[in-house]
Amino acid sequence: MGLRPHRPHLAGVLLALAACRGAGHRQAGPSAIVATDDAGRRVALAAPARRVVSLSPAVTELLFALGAGDRVVGRTHWCDYPPQVSAIPDVGDGLNPNVEAVSARKPDLVVLYRSPMDATAAEQFDRMGVASALVSQDRIEDLARAARLLGALTGRAAAGDSIADALGALLSAPPPFPTSRVAFVVWDNPPMVIGAGSYLDQLATLAGARNVFHDLAAPSATVSLEVIAQRDPDAIVVLSDSGALPSWAHRPEWRTVRAVREGRIISLAGSLFARPSPRAALAAAELRRRLEGAR
Amino acid sequence: MKALALGGLAALVLALAVILGPTHVAWADLSTSPVVRDLRVPRALLAFLVGGALAVSGASLQALVRNPLADPFLLGLSGGAGLGAVLAIAGHLSGPGALPLAAFAGALAATALVSRLGLVADAELDPRVLLLAGVAVGAFAGAVMTAIVSLSDAVELRNAFLWLWGGLSGASWLTVLVIAVYLPLPLIVLYASARSLDLLALGEEPARHLGAEVTPVKRRVYLAASALTGAAVAVSGVIGFVGLIVPHLMRFGWGHRHRALLPASFVGGGILLVAADILARVAVAPRELPVGIVTALVGVPLFALLLRRWTT
């Protein structure tokens, strides 16, 4: 653990050199905290992070749950939980980070969602001597890992372990017997549904339901309307902050889906359901309640 | 005989589009099943009408700019129509009529810009300059669309990108009705201009000497082709290569006289897009490909083949 993978090709050497040069700019001294992020990168801090920029809503929420909310000095446009985040400066939409805007917040740690675009940004932070961590957050186990990592990096290791243990317990408990079949529809034209790779698929299992598109490995996929009609879920779940029924629910082509025809569309609030969070157990319970109510 | 074969092929792909699908529908239930009635039939019809509209638009534009490589996509019309549609979505215009009209306006604006750029000293549209102008305007429209979509907060608009790639999943009897109302007028206008298009292929001055009123004909054909492209983009996003490939294929059987070529292209375009949509639905089931990807995957190799034939 903590070993940089050996990359003999030129690009790797250049990156390594760049990283060394970046390290040279940092104040010399022993690294008190050393961890490895989800991309296998070494993240070293001389002391627990004091100024953190979070480039994902799930991380922002997690930092608050760790009790490190007061150290968050930058957040994304999308961060909406807990409510206090609105007082923190917005540094962009977080998808293609503006490195300059982020560094203007003078962070000692930047936490990014693990994506190819963010990996490029992380290299830039490396070169500037700002520590950064790439964190996966597609599923509950990702969040548990993130809790331990961020706990260590912010000096809140105990809180991190406790959140991770709670999430682990949620996952390892035998799930309730599935009593209903659901489809998560995230877009109508073309119809996009949630597959097995997504947090929502896990949430369905925890809520005693089965995602009818569990056979699709990807987090989400475009399918034809007819496939949704054919798989015939008991309920359709959509994410919406307003709670209103989606406009497509009244369209005749969607009414070929039994659940739509019979009005069993469950609308979930994005801030609790759109991303894995320490409130996953709460979300699962809420979904279960709503599913039972729809029957 | 040729016409019969083409008609038979059209009937065959339409039947396949109605029969094939993930849901098993018994023969006896074909006429009563809601899946067939509300999903497969409108989708097949929409694919046919959109494919036909794009192919006729392509055939007419090729004659107009005297370049067999022209099509609504390359001439920037599709890009303009897409931009118009994205602006309509961003501006929260709704209603079944709004999107086609916005797409039409976008196509028209792109057309005006392209022909303005393509205008050279002697006020004749230089076909090569026009094509380059079209590519430039199309790229520009694409860039503006990307900018709007990536700067917008609304999730709907991000997803507009998916829609722009071309898809017929939005098919319903309403969209079929919308396009069926929009199409006849431009189709009739183009058919009535068929002989002038034959003449225009010789160049503008020779066409005038053979009795064509070139300026009004050009204006009419541009308007009608923009209307067809706009309507097609509004209901199905940007679908490339149908307008390019189909007229080429049809010329093998029907020559380049537009009285025969335009109707043949309409049917041929319909066949191609229905077939492409069957592939899009079936090839990776239960997932689905954007139909524009399928037409590009089929169209580009076919186009390369034709290009070799043409140049050797």
Add this chain to the structure above:
Amino acid sequence: MLTLADVRYRYPGAARDALHGVSLDARPGELHAILGPNGSGKTTLLRVALGLLRPDAGRARIAGRPAHLWPRRELAKIVGVVPQREETAFPQRVRESVLLGRYPHLSLWRGEGAADRAAVTSALERCDAADLADRWIATLSGGEYQRVRLARALAQEPSVLVLDEPTASLDLRHEMDLFELVRDLVDRENLSAILITHHVNLAARFADRVLLLAAGRPAGAGTPAEVLSRDAAERVFEWPVEIQQFDARPQMVPLRKRKDRP
């Protein structure tokens, strides 16, 4: 049939007139040749005569009606034009291409009938191109191609035939063939023909009347013998020449710079 009377035309924004004081009267059974150096206004004259440009002063009439007021389709029934250039973006067979000459006679509702097909065949025969009917245009030689284009103009069944440098890229035999063909059509079918050409000597031998243009102004109009004097030719073409007679027609011989000069 086709007349220009004292026509003046200036292109928008141009500093001088492209045509000034030009007159022409093309009568049935006459072959008119229009001669002049490059840029002397020959093509502008055609465009004014055919109603594509409206004269700033003077009159351009066809069958008594101002040329620019003719609907193109009506005009195409009485004037057949073989333009200098045309495009061949799409492959086409000869018969199909000649059929385009019938378009002015068809209507939105009427497709081509037996009479039109007969007119195409006849036009091809009169141009000695009947055997080319099923060939692709792209496979024709330069001479064959020009005969086909002439046939297309004839298929319009015009009373005026206009040819813009029809022999520009042809060799001697095909050039003579085409001049003979046009002369023959004028004589046998009582057509009125206007021919733009650079070939002064062929024009002098075949044409009934010649219009010599220099910088947009007429430098002579009348029979070849009247127009092609040594004086006029040297002034217009800006080169020393000698005029000789052949078959009772003037023939122009350009002189070498030093050797031939007196």
